[in-house]
Amino acid sequence: MNQTNSAIDLNACAQLDDQLSQRFIALDPLGYFLIRVDVAAAELVVEHYGNTIDEQGLARDPDSGEVIACRKGGPRTPTAVLRGRTAKELGIALCEGDGNHPLSRLDHAMYLGRELQKAEQCLREGSPYVQD
Incomplete structure (x- = not known):
């Protein structure tokens, strides 16, 4: 099988991500993470x-x-706290776990998957994690 190397334009990818982050997002009525x-x-x-x-x-x-303010919000009590070693472990708990699935939107689930992967990578590398 022939494999071709195609260079990824990291600048273009970052610009695309920034642009997509500016779109309207309907919030999940079941809450946020x-x-x-x-x-x-x-x-x-x-x-x-x-x-x-x-x-x-x-x-x-x-x-x-x-x-609810995005920044500098007051203290709130979480309705659930989940802990896990990997993004996959937490993703399964959120979507397949005990029946308490606090997600009602597919775009929210996809976002959580991306963020959990990013957080797992930061944990492995010992780098700081900042949620998008």
Whole structure:
């Protein structure tokens, strides 16, 4: 089998990703996830937070009704915390686990898969992880 080498234009890929990140995203009415790396435990940590979506498409705290800020939001209690060693382990737990599947949108599941892969790579390399 012949294999051809094709150079990947990393600049073009980064520009495409930036452009795609600017598109409208419908929020998942079942909530959102915060992902972090626990280096000491050598695990990925996923916290799920519930929300409601208002008529303007804004995420609101289901208890207070306040809009959930992307940055500098107040402390909230997660509805679930999952820990795992790999992106695959957590992906399976989120989609096939105990029946509590806090995902209702395929685009949200795809996003989580990408982010979990990125977090796993950071855990392996010992580099900082920042969720997109």
